[in-house]
Amino acid sequence: MIGYKATYKGKCLNLNYEVGNLYNFIGNNVNICVCFRGFHFCKNLEDCFFFYSLTNDTVIFEVEALGAVRSDENKYVTDKLRIIREVPKEEIMDKVYFEYSSESKDKILKNKKTRNEYYHLRYDDNYNIIYEKNTDLYGRVISERHFEYKDDILVKLKDNFGGIFTFDEKNNPSSYICEDRKIHYKFNSFNFLESQRTSIGEDCVYGQSLEYDRNNNVVKKINFLGSEEKINSITVLKYDDKGNMVNIVNSGDTFKDFGYDIEVIRL
Numbered sequence: 001m002i003g004y005k006a007t008y009k010g011k012c013l014n015l016n017y018e019v020g021n022l023y024n025f026i027g028n029n030v031n032i033c034v035c036f037r038g039f040h041f042c043k044n045l046e047d048c049f050f051f052y053s054l055t056n057d058t059v060i061f062e063v064e065a066l067g068a069v070r071s072d073e074n075k076y077v078t079d080k081l082r083i084i085r086e087v088p089k090e091e092i093m094d095k096v097y098f099e100y101s102s103e104s105k106d107k108i109l110k111n112k113k114t115r116n117e118y119y120h121l122r123y124d125d126n127y128n129i130i131y132e133k134n135t136d137l138y139g140r141v142i143s144e145r146h147f148e149y150k151d152d153i154l155v156k157l158k159d160n161f162g163g164i165f166t167f168d169e170k171n172n173p174s175s176y177i178c179e180d181r182k183i184h185y186k187f188n189s190f191n192f193l194e195s196q197r198t199s200i201g202e203d204c205v206y207g208q209s210l211e212y213d214r215n216n217n218v219v220k221k222i223n224f225l226g227s228e229e230k231i232n233s234i235t236v237l238k239y240d241d242k243g244n245m246v247n248i249v250n251s252g253d254t255f256k257d258f259g260y261d262i263e264v265i266r267l
Contacts, residue, residue, distance in 0.1 A: 006048040038077035047074040
């Protein structure tokens with residue numbers, strides 16, 4: 001089955017995808033499930049934009065599902081996926097339906113989403129999304145966002161609730177402010193989330209901190225509550241020599257024996 005896979009700079013869920021590679025789940029207990037386990041893709045190119053926006057960092061691959069396939073409306077999953085080629089931006093713009101605004105030359109991508117919703121998107125000349133509105137079939141607004149860039153780097157995002165995201169020089173979110181609610185994000189030198197704190201007014205209400213090993217695998221999650229950051233729960237994750245998760249301990253409960261692995265074959 002031929003389809004399309006959208007990625008951010010060629011990466012999806014910490015897995016790098018490259019043209020010419022075959023990605024395969026191996027093991028005794030492989031049970032693919034949409035949104036939970038397996039390699040995800042869309043049958044139609046336009047369906048990719050229900051999950052991703054078209055920006056300079058968006059990489060779309062043409063793929064072939066060679067194993068078992070399951071689907072949920074416009075989203076598919078397989079246990080064996082071959083990367084055929086990267087789809088050029090010009091081909092995407094030509095194949096995906098665009099309608100032009102009568103008031104400007106900005107391109108508006110209008111695609112039907114599941115459950116009778118539409119996306120209305122506008123881009124600048126560098127394919128950076130500058131406006132996104134999600135409506136139902138009657139034109140009622142479900143969500144709306146405005147994007148601001150500096151030298152093609154996203155610096156600010158404003159939603160229809162009046163909330164504003166700001167971003168650091170590495171394009172990581174640094175804060176979200178909506179009325180008296182504030183969320184602050186901190187990333188490490190490898191651009192992985194290190195901590196997240198949500199506060200109302202001046203008091204810290206809840207948050208989470210993360211610890212990583214030398215291979216950038218999350219090994220500990222600490223959730224805390226209150227202005228004194230009292231620990232609420234601790235999750236410890238363990239990996240084998242190949243970096244595969246083999247054990248999770250969450251507040252005393254242990255989950256293990258994942259029974260699967262992923263191999264990458266260069267064709």
